[in-house]
Amino acid sequence: MMLQSNITELDTFVANAVDGHKYLQKLSRHDRAELxxxxxxxxEALGEELILTAQEETNLPQARLNGEKARTIHQWRLYADVTASGVLLDARIDNGEGKNDIRKYNVGLGPVVVFGASNFPFAFSTAGGDTASAIGAGCSVIYKEHSAHPRTSRIMAKAIYDALQAFGAPNSVFGYISGSSHEVGQTLVAHPNVKAVAFTGSYQGGMALFKIGANRxxxxxxxxxxxxxxxVIALPAYVIANKENFAKEYIASLTLGCGQFCTNPGLLFLVKNEDSEHLKQFLKEELAAVSVNxxxxxxxxxxxDAAIQLLNATKEATVVGQSSADSEFPSAIVYTVSAEDFVANKQLQEExxxxxxxxxxxxxINQMEETIATLGGQLTITFAATKDDVQANSSLIELVKDKCGRLLFNGMPTGVEVVYAMQHGGIFPSSTDSRFTSVGPDAMKRFLRPISFQNWPxxxxxxxxxxANSTQIERIENNKRILP
Known part of the structure; x- marks a missing residue:
């Protein structure tokens, strides 16, 4: 069920999605997992055409695209496993001490609008984690094509439609809208039969959609x-012992995928001293040697390029080092600013x-703590630290916990694993609801709601x-956890 951007046809399109949601709700969770x-x-069966088309549209290398395809397939199978297990139903039964027999579990919200991301043409787009988690929750999907890779998206959409046909499911389970019209996307979010939205992109775009959803x-x-x-917060004892290796790790992460990851480490906090000066020299050397795509x-x-021009014109910002640049490739670059100037100049705090x-x-460290306190919420914050660093700076650690969704001890934040424990969602303004993740099986919780049944036969x-619990799911019965 594909639609060229057409406002007049949206009511019919969304009505089909309502039918698709009803179909999924009638499927057993095992059948939904099989789908x-x-x-x-x-x-998985998509061949060279997918990779070559995505490479042409996104400039991403084939190795990266093959890896992302594998991640996308893994997401569908992992979320299917979890759907089949019933663990996200959160089944609860209370029929003991109370006067009434009350039972509760989770059901899908309804049709979900998914907006694709530019930087992940597979894993965060047509057949990405948002689509997989919505269908896993029993919700139909209306996907709004991203203008950065339309041909890639349509290849993926065809694979979904072919799978629906092979399974015997109606096309109404998944709807695809092509074109770059912002009006269509806004109208979808405002449509009374749409029940949730998933978006990955800019602050301006996300907040525009959020306000539409909130004001319906x-x-x-x-x-x-x-x-x-x-x-990334590099604490003194760690810097003393790890300057050269840390510089390699940081620049490798900063330039991974040409810096086009939502977890790209765009800030580095240091205590200014002789060791930090040595670290900056190592960073400069790494930048001079790095190549970007x-x-x-x-x-x-x-x-x-416009953002770099603004930073170059900002008197408070001094260039530490940069890679070579030409008209074809951008330059990787690192600046340094004082804590006072960083707080005073809001432009320096923009992604x-x-x-x-x-x-x-x-x-x-006190000034570092005061400076970090001014930051908005983040997806990730990383401590480059020793255990002694952490133990000596407990108030800084506690402050940072309230600023992010994922807190790292060494390593770098790029690389988001598709596992249960992953939290890919942070404090506002990094995301609109810090209680949820868009990566890992818990992403399905975004599209579920609880319903209680009281005194039903x-x-x-x-x-x-x-x-009887004939489908053998984990439940909590009268305050006791019952395993299948």
Whole structure:
């Protein structure tokens, strides 16, 4: 069910999605998981055309695209496994001490609008984690094509439609809208039969959709991931012992994928001293040796170049080092600013989407803590630290916990694993709801709601809430955890 951007046809399109949601709600969770396995297999069967088309549209290397394809297939199969297990139903039964027999579990919200991301043409786009988690939750999907890779998206969409046909499911489970019209996207979010939205992109785009969702007659959740500075906080004892290796790790992470990751480490906090000066020299040497690739598309390159021009014109920012640049490839670059100037100049606190980092030099740990306290919420914050560093700076650690969704001890934040424990969502403004993740099986929780059944005859209850527990799911019964 594909639609060229056409406002007049949206009512019919969304009505089909309502039918698709009803279909998924009637499927057993095992059948829904089987549908997801089928979609994964059809994506896996896509051959060279997918990779070459994506490479042409995004400038991403084939190795990266093959890895991302494998991640996408893994997401569908993992989320299918979790769907089949029933663990996200959160089944609860209370029929002991209370006067009433009350039972509760989770059901899908309804049709979900998914907006694709520019930087992940597979894993965060047509058949990406948002689509997989919505279908896993029992919600139909309306996907709004991203203008950065339309041909890639349509290849993926065809794989989904082929899988639906092979399974025997209606096309209404997944709807695809092509074209770059912002009006269509806004109208979808405002449509009364749409029940949730998933978005990955800019702060401006995410907040525009969030406000539409919040101001509807029936407000709906808009789960928007909107970017992050992902600070790295390098503490003194660690810097003394790891200057050269840390410089290699930081520049490798900063330039990975030409810096076009939402977890790109755009800020580096240091205590200014002789060791930090040595570290900056190592960073300069790494930058001089690094090579960067094409950016995803001309629009992103234009925005990056404009941001670098602004930073170059900012008197408070001094260039530490940069890679070579020409008209074809951007330059990876690192600046340094004082903590005072960083706090005073809000432009320095804006995300630069690309291989650009800013070192914030602090006179002391106290000043570092005061400076970090002014930051908004982040997807990730990383401590480059020894255990002694951490133990000596407990108040800084506690401050940082309230600023991010994922807190790292050494290493770098780029590289988001698709596992249960992953939290890919942060404090506002990095995302609109810090309680949820867009990566890992818990991403399905975004599209679920609880419903209680009170005093219903056992044989009329959903099978997962019946006394026999014939489908063998984990439940909490009268305050006791019951395993299958």
């Amino acid at each position: 997801m396995y089928t979609i994964a297999s059809h994506i 007659p029936e407000p709906i959740p808009v789960f928007a991931e909107m970017g992050s500075l992902n600070p 094409h950016m995803l598309h001309a629009g992103i390159r234009k925005s990056y 630069v989407f690309g291989p650009c980092g800013i070192i914030v030099e602090c006179d002391s 056992d044989d009329l209850l959903p099978v997962e809430l019946q006394n």
